[in-house]
Amino acid sequence: MVKKVVDIIRPGRKGAFSASFSVGSKKSKKRPGRKKRPNKKGRKIPKFVWAVLPLAILLIVFLYLTFTGSLLIRAVIEQEPIELSAEAEIFIEAEAIDFDNRLIKGQVFTAEKSMERSFPATGLAIQGEKASGLITIYNNHLPAKSISLRSATRFLSAKGSKIFRIDKGVNVPAAKKEGTKTIPGEITVKAYADEEGEDYNVEASQFSVPGLAGTAYYYNVWAESEEAMAGGFKKETKQISEKDIEDAKEDLRMLLSQEALGIIKSELPSDFAFNEEAFIEDEFSASCGEDAGALKETFNCSASIKMAGISFSQNDLEELALFLLEPEVPGAKELNSESLSVDFTPKTLFVEQGKMIIKAEITAKIYAPVKEAILLSQIAGKSKSEVGDILEKDFNQLKMVELKFSPFWLNSAPSNQERLNLELTL
Numbered sequence: 001m002v003k004k005v006v007d008i009i010r011p012g013r014k015g016a017f018s019a020s021f022s023v024g025s026k027k028s029k030k031r032p033g034r035k036k037r038p039n040k041k042g043r044k045i046p047k048f049v050w051a052v053l054p055l056a057i058l059l060i061v062f063l064y065l066t067f068t069g070s071l072l073i074r075a076v077i078e079q080e081p082i083e084l085s086a087e088a089e090i091f092i093e094a095e096a097i098d099f100d101n102r103l104i105k106g107q108v109f110t111a112e113k114s115m116e117r118s119f120p121a122t123g124l125a126i127q128g129e130k131a132s133g134l135i136t137i138y139n140n141h142l143p144a145k146s147i148s149l150r151s152a153t154r155f156l157s158a159k160g161s162k163i164f165r166i167d168k169g170v171n172v173p174a175a176k177k178e179g180t181k182t183i184p185g186e187i188t189v190k191a192y193a194d195e196e197g198e199d200y201n202v203e204a205s206q207f208s209v210p211g212l213a214g215t216a217y218y219y220n221v222w223a224e225s226e227e228a229m230a231g232g233f234k235k236e237t238k239q240i241s242e243k244d245i246e247d248a249k250e251d252l253r254m255l256l257s258q259e260a261l262g263i264i265k266s267e268l269p270s271d272f273a274f275n276e277e278a279f280i281e282d283e284f285s286a287s288c289g290e291d292a293g294a295l296k297e298t299f300n301c302s303a304s305i306k307m308a309g310i311s312f313s314q315n316d317l318e319e320l321a322l323f324l325l326e327p328e329v330p331g332a333k334e335l336n337s338e339s340l341s342v343d344f345t346p347k348t349l350f351v352e353q354g355k356m357i358i359k360a361e362i363t364a365k366i367y368a369p370v371k372e373a374i375l376l377s378q379i380a381g382k383s384k385s386e387v388g389d390i391l392e393k394d395f396n397q398l399k400m401v402e403l404k405f406s407p408f409w410l411n412s413a414p415s416n417q418e419r420l421n422l423e424l425t426l
Contacts, residue, residue, distance in 0.1 A: 069410045070419040071379075075391075075398040077426050079336060079365035086324050086362065087347070090312050092354030097316050099323045106312040107272075108354055110282070111263040113256045114304035119248040121296055123241035128196030131232025133225055135164070135191045135207060137172050140184035141220040144174035155191055155207035155223050162202055163194035164229070172221065184220075191223075197234040204228055238297040240290050245301075249286040252303035257281060260307040272311045278346045278356060279309025310349065310356045317342055321362045329366050336426055339365040365426075368397040372422055381415035398424070 090106035097104055135155065139147055150169045157164065166189050173185030191207075193200035207223040265274050286303035290296055321342045322335070329335050344358040375395055379387045384403065391401055405411070414420060 069414055070406050070421065071387075071410070071413045072404040072406070072421045072423065073379075073387075073391075074400075074402040074404065074423045075425075076400045077367050077370060077424055078397045078399050079339070079367045079426060082325065082328060082335075082364050082366050084321075084325055084328060084362040086321075086360050088317070088320060088344075088358055088360055090310055090356040090358060092310070097320060099320060102320060102324075104312050104316045104320060106310045106354065106356060108308065108310055108351060109264045109268065109279075110306060110308040111260040111267075112304065112306045113260040113263065114302070115252060115256055115259075116300060116302035117248075117252065117255075118298050118300050119244065119251070120298055121238040121240045121244055123239035123244060125237055125239035125295055126196075126234065127237045127295060128234035129231050130193040130196050131198075131200035131202075131229040132190060132192045133227060133229040134188055135223040135225045136186050136188045137170065137221070137223045138184040138186050139172040139217075139221050140175050140182060141217055142175065142182065144176065144185075146174045146185065147172050147217060147221060149209070154194075154210050156210050157202050157205045157207050159205040160199065160202045162200050164191040164200075164207065165194060166191055191225075191229075193229065193232055196232060198232050200229055200232040202229050237295050240292055240294045240296055240299050242292040244299070245288050245292055248288060248299070248301045249303065252286055252301060253281075253284060253305065256284075256303060256305040257307060260305055264307065264309070264311075268311055269313075271313050271315050273314040273317060273344070274311060275344065275346065278311065278349060278358075279307050280349060280351060282306040282308040282351070308351045310351065310354065314342075317344065317360065321360060325362060325364055332368060333366045334369050336365045336367060339363075339426075367426060370395060370398065370422075370424060372424075375422070376417045376420045379413050380417050380420060381413060383412045387413055 086102065088102040088104055090104050092106045092108055094103050094105040137149070141147065148169065148171045149166065151167060152165045153169075155164045155166070156162070168189070170187055170189055172187050175185050176183045204225050204227055207225070209218070209221055209223070212218040212221055261276055261279060264279065268274060283306040284303065286301060288299055288301040290299040318340055321340060322337060325335060325340075341363045342360055344360045346356055347359050348355075348357045350356070375391075378390050378394065382390065384405070387403060388401075391398055
């Protein structure tokens, strides 16, 4: 007997098939009345759909961006300066700012500094010595007779024609006769050059006595040196002048005052104001190791200084400045406090009393505020040109206006104010 087996697969399932076969049989039999289903994999989307689809997507995106667009307005609010000069008092015993009396609490600060420095001499002096040496004066006058020569008698050297003088009077003995031979009288003295300089270091020479010219003694009284004159020199050298001493002390004063002020400035609280004119020289002393006239190329001086003055909080000054500016601001405008600038100069300073009167130069900027809600309501739904006209006419304090539409093809402001944005800067 032949057994028949049938596989049953749920109808409609992809890849379904049916088959019948007999166990032990080589041939299968087809079920009568069963048709083959067509293959769905071969179906195609029409070409016109592919052509229209991108345009449809672009249209959808365009409409979405158009109806959800926004407008950003960037502008700078025009400002105008306001200035005010006012005096204020700084007092160390004040407890806080007194706006009505223009009083600010101050504090005394001091610093000491000392220094020693070397300074160059700028004066000039001629330093020199006169050459000198021994000369022997001879007297060969006949008839024999002694001759007296006074102090400062001149002797003219045969070599170099230089004048020398004796520094004391002398008596030259008379000549002596020894048979037929005449032995001149002689005396040895020290002679000094008439001027300083190396030119007077002449070699051993014979000397005439110009003062005896025209007398019988001129040819019979002379002098000779056995060695060269020596010790003469002349040179230019540096000399400390009175001005050098004064300038050195003043330089030390300036250096020390700046260093002392630097110490004070570094020790001030971070919010305290600093002005050099608010500090004075409380003590100063200086001395130099050499006197004026000394032949030195350099000299040392030392000095010490004490600086004292008054400072105060810059924040307190700015608060007082804002208080003083407020009445000067027109009612329709507002003060830009960030633009505030306050410079001051001391008018009077009494460090010992802890008081200082200052003159403050106050500058700031004021502007007409923009009512943003009104601006947005006026431009909502308006065209680009209408927005420009509104801003120019009703909000003319706005300068450097930039209208940024998004997307870029929009030519009118959104009606929804939530999509209107303002970026205003001062």
